[in-house]
Amino acid sequence: MIIGIGRGPLSYFVWKHLREFIGSVVLPYPLFYDAKRDLLTNKYAYINYLRKLQLRRKEVKIAVYPDYIPPNKVHVNLSLLKSIEFIVPIHSLEDLAIAAELEALGFNIYYGFASEPHYRSYTLNDFIRAVKGKKWYLGISTKREFQEALRVGFDGADITGFLFGKNEDRKNALKLRRMLTDFLKQVSKPQGRQSSILEFFPLNWGV
Structure with a gap:
């Protein structure tokens, strides 16, 4: 499994303390690019988002594709972004057509499952x-x-960062480094051998 970390304190922490995992296991910003704020300003914000990606295309490995926008309606030259793998957010199963269109254009893509149920109209089983x-x-x-x-x-x-406990837990640099190191070591194991990963999180981790 590849782990992406968006722009913020956690990605900066990985760049500073855990460079040995970068590229093979984890992609901190800007290697993983998800500038959601850029996409929320107006309905044409995706144009600036994609143009920023064009400028940073030599840095970015995986990026979230703009929501709901079919490639044939994008007013940007997507061919400049062929080196980037796109995650296509699937809000409804109709969005699978957007992913299929990108694949037909030669892009490598991931189908994006939204963790928040109110951002999707299907179940995990439907998605699978x-x-x-x-x-x-x-x-x-x-x-x-x-x-x-x-x-x-x-x-x-x-x-x-919420995956690694409460805010006070993440402020402890030594503790956070230890948790992240163990987490990334486990994630890098072959699929099916990762069950012990859950041992490395605090008891108050998540819900």
Whole structure:
């Protein structure tokens, strides 16, 4: 499983303290690119989002594709982004067509499963039955969500700092480094040998 970490304190921490895992196991920002705030300003914000990706295409490995926008309606030259793997957020199963269109254009993609139920109109079982390609779990912040991603065999997931306890836990640099190191070592194991990963989290971790 590949782990993505968006822009924020956790990604900066990984760059500073855990560089040996970067690239093979974890992709901290900007290697993993998910600038949600850029997409929320207005309905055409995706244009600036994709143009920023064009400027950073040599840095970015995996990026979240703009929600709801079919490639044939994008007013940006997508061919400049062929080096980037896109995660296509699937809000309804109709969005599978967006992913299929990107694949037809030669892009490598992940199908993005939204962790928050109010962002999707289907169940996890519906998603698993419908998706034949690589799967990405979007926005993991709890133990339950991570267990779910492991159980189903997702190919990738992006995580938040909440996965590593409360704010006071994350402020302890030594503790956070130890938890992240153990977490990434376990994630790097072959699928099916990762069950012990849950031992490395505090008892108050997630729900």
